[in-house]
Amino acid sequence: MHQPAQLPLFSRFTLLSTAVFIGALSGCKAPETASTGNAATAGNTVAAAPANVAPAKPYTGENLVIGLYGSLTGSTATFGTSSQKGTQMAFDEINAKGAPLDKKLQLVTEDNGSKTEQVPAVVLKLINQNNVLALLGEVASSRSLAAAPIAQRAGVPMVSPLSTNPKVTQVGDYIFRTCFIDPFQGKVMAKFARENLKAQKVAILTDVANDYSKGLTQFFIEEWNKTDGKIVARESYSQDDKDFQAQLTKIKASNPDVIFVPGYYTEVGNIAVQARRLGLKQPLLGGDGWDSPKLYEIGGKAIQGAYFSTHYSPQSKDPKVVKFVGDFKKRFGTIPDANAAVSYDAAYILSDAIKRAGAPDRAKIRDAIAATKNFQGVTGTISIDKDRNAVKPAVVLKVQGNEGVYVTTVKP
Amino acid sequence: MEFLQQFANALTQGSIYALIALGYTMVYGVLRLINFAHGDIYMLGAFIGLFTAKLTGAFAASQNSVAVSPFATILIFIAAMLGSALVGMLIERFAYRPLRGAPRLTVLITAIGVSMLLEYGGQMAFSPDPQGFPALIPERNLVESDGFSLSLVQFVIVGAAFALMIGLQLLVNKTKVGRAMRAVSLDRAAASLMGIDTNRIIAFTFALGSALAAAAGVLNSIYQPSIDPLMGVNVGLRAFVAAVLGGIGNIPGAVVGGLLMGFAETATVAAGLSQYRDAVAFGILILVLIVRPAGILGRSVAEKV
Known part of the structure; x- marks a missing residue:
């Protein structure tokens, strides 16, 4: 069996064009950044709409x-x-x-x-x-x-x-x-981490392909910087990632008190499992993007004891x-x-x-x-x-078993 | 210490890519076809594993933090590998075999169609939601120090991946069916004239590649316990890059390429550039195609399938 030293020219072309085609395909899964820049004014954003929108x-x-x-x-x-x-x-x-x-x-x-x-x-x-x-x-x-x-x-x-x-x-x-809105939610979690959990050092793991996650990170940091707490690590991932080992390894080396993960439930359970396996025992914190029964199914044991802010508690009386x-x-x-x-x-x-x-x-x-x-x-x-x-108001829930248990309510 | 940890992470991820890349490379070897549905076979393997886990009670045990019996774990692996092998053969029989004489572009487009069928059919059958996967291997660390921990799961993934790859190498080089595969790869018409049932060998190649992808699917789902019908898209593309990187059609090349992809990716993320993960993967692909289209091992290694 002999491997040709070089693929014939035809297959080189096929492979290259295939590669380009695949690049285009994977573009369908491109990060969900609808707009960038923080101070998108009303006028600017409207201008970005398709021109053919009639009243x-x-x-x-x-x-x-x-x-x-x-x-x-x-x-x-x-x-x-x-x-x-x-x-x-x-x-x-x-x-x-x-x-x-x-x-x-x-x-x-x-x-x-x-x-x-x-x-x-x-x-x-x-x-x-x-x-x-x-x-x-x-x-x-x-x-x-x-x-x-x-x-x-x-x-x-x-x-x-x-x-x-x-x-x-x-x-x-x-x-x-x-x-x-996220400025409020970010504030709630920063305050909760500092005052209720007495955390000094926080590590943040942001989904950079997600406006929600980026916004929440920004507002958390703004509030956190008003306290005497420190940010010891800032890592990122992109929606649909499954492997978070590299980021979590770096977070572990920074030895934080709490880890803020303002992502969606789709990734957070997986992140929790991988964090616990690496020996990260710190509490995880997050926002309302966590709020789905899937969080508990995927996170299992690893997500227990994590805190997240959300809109309501189904256990309310x-x-x-x-x-x-x-x-x-x-x-x-x-x-x-x-x-x-x-x-x-x-x-x-x-x-x-x-x-x-x-x-x-x-x-x-x-x-x-x-x-x-x-x-x-x-x-x-x-x-x-x-x-x-x-x-x-926002409520903070703590994961226990397969539900979020009410911890506290924060009024605007 | 952090470096050692990242090394272990990269090796684990790379082993998974290598297992999947083998399927791409073997099918390319016998048919000169990039089987784009291969990443979705990986997904299917994970889902068959999940359903077997539910049937055997392993899923419930894991949700209640009870250790899963090794017997159930092995059964889940076997079911996933057999099930996916069957699907791989069916795809070959009904999607690719009727096009055996057709231009290669036609088959390529068909492969993409099959891939989409599996992805969106999977969304209908399994729901598009991500689902949890049971901890089939006990969560404990073999080595645990301040900066470095090696979990049993990582150890099993790397061990199983290498065992499967060595087994495949032996099968291809030392057995009769392996010799037939190499013959078909070299010249299908001549092999056929020599009395080899080429259709059977091609079907066998699909089964083998699919079984390896399914093993990778189950292993990776234990490692990263969130599975969804689109999970094979990105992983499949990266494994495809790995196969081309190593030299498509070349079995040791796929392993080398897979490991390199694991390292490249971990290095990118460790450098704080996680959003460039795919950019790096496809950058490597384009570079390889320009500089060394036959891949890293494409030139020097004589044996291929």
């Missing part, structure tokens, strides 16, 4: 058609599916009790496959073909940032249930959210929460995670705003959402501030 046609639908775009498949599928369940349950409840304007709320859902680059297409479809009255979504900040300029240009109110990156609502006056958790469990068989709870609240806030607007008119609905004050949701009392963000 939406006046609303004429018989029902109140609301478009939900979310990640029903792909790497962060539980974000989308939980969100859809929460929204659908809220719509069904509202329709049963009598929807606003004596019409029915109707949900149209589009899947973006957890891919930022698919978001503009599905959002344009919802606006142009389904002629939706308003949009609900997304959970991931990168994907909300891809949709927001389109919604803003078309003049369709968009309520993101759970995108915590501040840039999302800076896009324009049609963009709202029903969750707290508040009768509203108890009823919501009970109804959700009866209908879907699982305990609702934060995505489901906040999406449920977002649906109610939108419905409430349509009622106060008094007509299926998008500008009026926008003004009504902006005027939301002291709305009693399952995730706390929600007011929309002048920056179109929700002002509401």
Whole structure:
């Protein structure tokens, strides 16, 4: 058997062109950075929207058609599916009790496959073909940032249930959210690490392909630098990575008191297992991106004792929460995670705003959402501030067994 | 000490790549085809392992922090390897064999189609969510000091990978079927005229490569216990680069290439450039294709499959 000294020219070409082709293929999995630069002003970001976005046609639908775009498949599928369940349950409840304007709320859902680059297409479809009255979504900040300029240009109110990156609502006056933003969440965890855990030295492991993770890191550091604590290591990974040994080895060498991992549940469980194996016994800290039952399934023993901030605790004794958790469990068989709870609240806030607007008119609905004050949701009392963000408390949970156990609530 | 730890990390990751790269290289050897579905066979191996673990109760035991019996672990490996070997043969039979005489580009596109079928079919069958994988090998450290720890899992991965690679080398060089594989690789028409059932040998090559990929899938899932239907995409591409790097069609080359990829990647991440991981992998690929298209071992080693 003889190996030719050189592949024939033909196969050299084939291989090289294959390599280029593969490069293009892997581009589909490119990092989800929808926008860069911290101070993207409203004008700038809108300018980045596709030029062909025309203002939406006046609303004429018989029902109140609301478009939900979310990640029903792909790497962060539980974000989308939980969100859809929460929204659908809220719509069904509202329709049963009598929807606003004596019409029915109707949900149209589009899947973006957890891919930022698919978001503009599905959002344009919802606006142009389904002629939706308003949009609900997304959970991931990168994907909300891809949709927001389109919604803003078309003049369709968009309520993101759970995108915590501040840039999302800076896009324009049609963009709202029903969750707290990362500066607050970063502050909560920095304070918690310093005051409750008495940590002096912190190591940070950031998902640099994710606007959410980068934002949370930035705001955590801002708050942490106000204390006397030190940052001993800053490492990074990219979404869909499976191997974190190299980063964790460096973190171990820096000997921190706590490790802040502001990523998504998809990677965090895996990170925890690999950290424990390397002998890192320090507590892990994170944000609401951890909040999924999958965290416990993947992390198992390794994730026990970790802390994360999130939007609500399903163990709350508040009768509203108890009823919501009970109804959700009866209908879907699982305990609702934060995505489901906040999406449920977002649906109610939108419905409430349509009622106060008094007509299926998008500008009026926008003004009504902006005027939301002291709305009693399952995730706390929600007011929309002048920056179109929700002002509401955060809770810190500790992982015990297969759930997050309530530790403390931090008010804004 | 940190260097030693990174070395162990790189060796473990490199062994996984090497196991997968072997499948690319063997199939290329017999068919001159880059089997792009190979990375997805790796994924399938992990999922078959997971389902076997659920059936044998190993999954439940692991979730309750009970040690999994070695018997179950071995059974899971065998099931994953056999199951994937079967799928590999089916893919060859129904996707590639009908195109045996077709232009190579046609087959290449078909391979990409099969890959997508497995990825998105996998999302439908297993749900797109990442899933946990049981700790089939007890979590304990063989060496543990301040700066360095070597876990049993890492030891088993490197040991098993090398055992499989040596076994493959023996099979290819010392057995009758191995000789047939080499003959098909050299000249399929002539081998056929000499009475070798080339279709059977090609099917066997697919089965062998797929079984190795499945072993890599299960090993890696124990090491990094989060599996999803798209897990084979990146790993598969890196292993493909490894195979080209070592010299595609060359078995020891795939091992060398896989290990080098492991080291290159760990070095990139340890230097704080984790986001350039793929850039480095494809940079290496392009460099190799320009400077030394036959790969590192492509020139000097005479034996190939």
